Amino acid sequence: MSKRTSDSKVKAPLSALAARRLRQQQLAAQAEPSDSNSNGNSPAIAPGAEATPTFHSKDISNISPSTPLKSRSPSAIPPKETIDSAPDSDIDIPRQISNFVQTEDNYVYDTQTLETTVKLRRGESFVIQGEYRISVISGNISICGAVVETSVSLDVIAPSTQALPVIECAPKSKKRKVEKPARKDGGYDAIFSLHSTQSGLNDVGRICPRFDRIWKPPLTSTIVKSKGSDSFTPILTAIQPTPILTLPPSWQPTITTLSSTKQSPKSIFIVGGKSVGKSTFSRYLLNNLITNSQQSSVAYLDLDPGQPSFTPPCILSLHKITSPILAPSFATFGSTEIVRQHHVGYISPREDPKYYLRCAADLMREYRRLVEQGEKLTLIVNTCGWIKGMGRELLHELVAVCEPTDVVGLGDVDGVFAEILPEGKGVKRHTLEAAGTGNAVGNTPGSQQFTPADLRILQTIAYFHQRPKVSGISSGSSDNNSPSFDFEKHLTAVPPLIAAYKGATKVIHGVTILDTGIAPDLIFTGLNATIVSIKLVKNDDREHPAIQYLENMYDENNDVTPYIPANQFDGTSGLLTAEGTVTAGLAIIRGVNEASGELQLLMPIHEDEINGYLDDGYKILLCRGRDEMPVYLMWDWRDGRAGQKERRGTGSGGGVDKMPYLDFVDGGEVTGKGAKEWKVRRNIMRRGQQRR
Template identity: 75%
Template sequence: MSKRTSDSKVKAPLSALAARRLRQQQQEQAESPNGASTPVAEAVSIHTKDTQTTAPTTPLKSRSPSAIPKDGIADASDADTPTPRQLSNFVQTGDNYVYNTQTSETVVKLRRGESLVIQGEYRVLVTSGGISICGAILETSASIDVIAPSTQALPVIECAPKSKKRKVDKAAARKDGEYDAIFTLRNTQSGLNDIGRICPRFDRIWKPPLTSTTVKSRASGSFTPILSATQVTPILTIPPSWQAPLTTLASPKQSPKVIFIIGGKSVGKSTFGRYLLNTLVTTNPQQSPVAYLDLDPGQPSFTPPCMLSLHKIASPVISPPFATFTSTEIVRQHHVGYISPREDPKYYLRCAADLMREYRRLTDEEGERMTLIVNTCGWIKGLGRELLQELVSVCEPTDIVGLGDVDGVFAEIIPGGGKSIKRHLLEAGGAGQAVGNTPGCQAFTPADLRMLQTIAYFHQCSNPDDNGPSFDFENHLTAIPPLLAAYKGPAKVIHGLTILDTTIQPDLFPTALNATIVSIKLINPTNTDHPTIQYLEDHDHETPYISANRFDGTSGMLPAEGTVTAGMAVVRGIDEENGELQLLTPMGDDEINGFLEDGWRVLVCRGRDEMPVYLMWDWRDGRVGRKNVNGRRGAGSGGEKMPYLDFVDGGEVTGKGAKEWKVRRNIMRRSQQRR
């Protein structure tokens, strides 16, 4: 199986605004005194596979727009060799990092105070002592799979804090001094390293920084230990002030707790929640699984965007959100159709309340004593503060953790002073920020990460061996046969179709649904109180279009109570004559047929989910950079067929989308006409 390299000429599509900025930037550089830009930095080493090779200093091309001098000329200081930043406090010797050719495993030994940062995918098995990673404490014989790309800060492996219960195998550890932790590393392959085949924007997320020093090894595989890097490379660390609250909240005393996390954007809410989750499931193995209520539809931790969800988690999770779809047991989820509660706060609250009722049912009816972690979105001002107040009333937390400047928020969202609620006000932490949030790194915006999460969701595949997540990026979605689901006739599979917050004529529904992301929702027909059941029975012989605000006036989505979101799908096409939808979904046909055999009613609901262009367009069919019939490089036949996209090839913007729009003046409002 061939793999693309980072030298591919294919670049991500640019917006028209970005294309104009690039042309302006090129013009400014052309007008500079020397006619060309000076190299931004010089490399001191290059990285190839698992070996670090010293090389003569050579210019590095800038990979970030922020690194390009505005005047086309670099400062004199840029010519100096940058100082490498230490990422791992680990000094390699002939004894503490050994590759076993027979078992294809690498044995690593740490002394207290040493740390090791590893990028890539790997399985770690502790053979002696204990280690900590992302809040998880792994004792002897414990193992875990780690997925660590550069889209998020890289996790750090350290010796676990001292414990009287933990013992070190001194016979195995004593050689050239005593080691406090010994573990093995093994290559793992989930398929995520091939995501660049579908979206070249994420082609380098598994590769270490270009100017990094790495541990020397004869092995070459799915992971790379990084010692230092000249390029800014964030690692996952937490503020020291977090440690005491994490210990207190993870204590089995006064359990189960309901821990409510609030804070603005990019203050570390998800990072704190992940650290707390991993601490709970590893330091108290005797207790029940941890429940995790994710109320952030814009940056969810375990689902595609636009979802609210409730999970049961029994083992630590050390993976980015786009790799965690099979890491938890989904108890219940709701597709709200927006990346923010701002668009429909009423429906958002109803979904959150329904998920909270499901948590109480698990704890009351099934007797599971699960601590609940509630992660909220970063909207804490205005209406967002009012939503937090409503959520506090719904969730009834025992503890509220506030990150950043939220001291004033506490006074407003806690009803009646909330003397029974423990408050934990912590400093904001940037530990969980994406690489793009750090100057000098490859820029990934929240929209980029949502795109990554959506693409990964639709390319996941079933794993019968249950050995962790599995993805397939060998074939594009457009090359995969879709599921055919009838929405008309006696053999119909889809019983209802609805569109978020939109009222349109029935004959326009196919156009509005085609080439969009939809949720697959289920309703139990025995739930006679559900308003959708009565509606479907009354309109059984009609086209199953359900207009917006049919039920409760909230977005036209189905009522949260009694509605189950089974998964997501892409409507690839619609056969109106035969009344069939062509669906692309990670859900198997046997799974959907199983719901039908059990009597569930299946409905398709379109929200405002962002459709990544790479889901519906295979850039490999029209490779940018190929020479056309005139011998010039251009977007090729594939690019010319994309009227809304433009491309950058060798500094030249090509494609139909590269041209600026011209405003036509023959049609205008009466107030705009000249008199």
């Protein structure tokens, strides 16, 4: 039995919260500047929130926007035995996010240009959350697979919904010869500037509070303090884990091999299950091809309708990309040239695999047309995560359609390769580890968790709040590729576009609901307050089944609603053939005026563009699929709260009674139109169940 020393005391057991507070107080004491640095100047390193380690949900809205973010570096995770031997798992240990050490020389803010200059040496890393423009002054840097050279500027959007990108020194690009910069300013290998930018996405929390904190730093972290970083926050250490974007060891050699110009153009087909990093690998490869090879542009075929990279959900698309993509999927609208896209109406190909394959084949024909015109475009094909059962059969069909030169498999895909790849055709196989094996990309335990469904909602909300751009019908590009969004007004406060669907002035020539049979008098009950795709069909395309149906069933000048019942055809594929059909984008049907034959439409497409389609001889068809309508797009939650307060104070319904599809909990009582009891008829039941 051990003896108690004279100065030992019996300690009361500590709760997890008390232990955490004690640990954070010790860390804060260690982080205090020494007396030798107490010269009245602000410290170079600023603790984010160690002085107030405990927060309640009601306090979150009062946290300053400059409060730093959470992040976690896989390279900084302690060894496994260290983690296992921790006496209390609730006591967090600071993790190094950036190994950059700020000094007065390597991090300088200019009050005149409002830019921050950062100087890096090889081996140093720098992680930033937020929005910013990065401009390389000397040397080269790498970020998200892109090698950024001297005199190049790129916009970066890095919220906490995805792993944060890492900025590092990089060797000179293979794309063109760059003279080695003179070793000056202390022998730094790369010097770049940071400038605050505002795309409008930082206000997304006004529309959907679920994403209010995606731009805010971790509650407890160490950040670089700067007056100019009003839209971004460099992070040095963090107690609360936030993932940073680092690649598994096997990825980089494969990306280097695929970026080689020995065989060009390549067709690279990417396969893997869910959440293995297909989109991340595709993004890294895309950026590396554009910036670190001889190719000035890359073709990107997105065949994942559930988590697309550049469009809202339920769309397959072909893009021509000429600059690196340094933003998450919900912030990429307008950053690529959309060569062609098809709205399939579902987040999975399982609902209509035949139409899915037809759309994919049509997009591949468009890619081959570009190649025949002389464009040497390497093709990246990103597929969905359905690799079992029918999904594997679809992959086999897609391989036949795309004819890849290289197939990249992430995770356990040996069985998939054996079934989907043809023998003897020289297709190169690359088997890589899944990204999730080391928590290198994506969410990690303890960080802000967002499911694929959450991110689809965010992507849809961002799509409908982007600022409209005027563009020609043959090109989806714009001179300004930087995304721009407006969350100042809720969609319910935005004046809709009025489009007639009857009479001589009609602009909507047909409406349909995918895979659904509905009585003609209930058409707008099924369409109102839903998301529809805007389909374009040439008026002189007499072979198109939709044109044939409209001419056979409807007089051009009558006042009958031009309803096209999709269930009379071969699923959806017979009516909405991919050949000859163009998807311009999505719209929300805000309201219907059946008396005047008009629809109210909300869409991020400029009215001049819609008029241009009509002038070019296109008929417009509206098609409703199974696109999810986020409730926050049609309900202003701030107005709803105000309505509840009015109800308590005056007895009037206020904003609550304006929401026919919703109910609210008000002091334990469920209120609102949606809370009223539904009266149903029970005509079919067994005799023993009937009341006597």
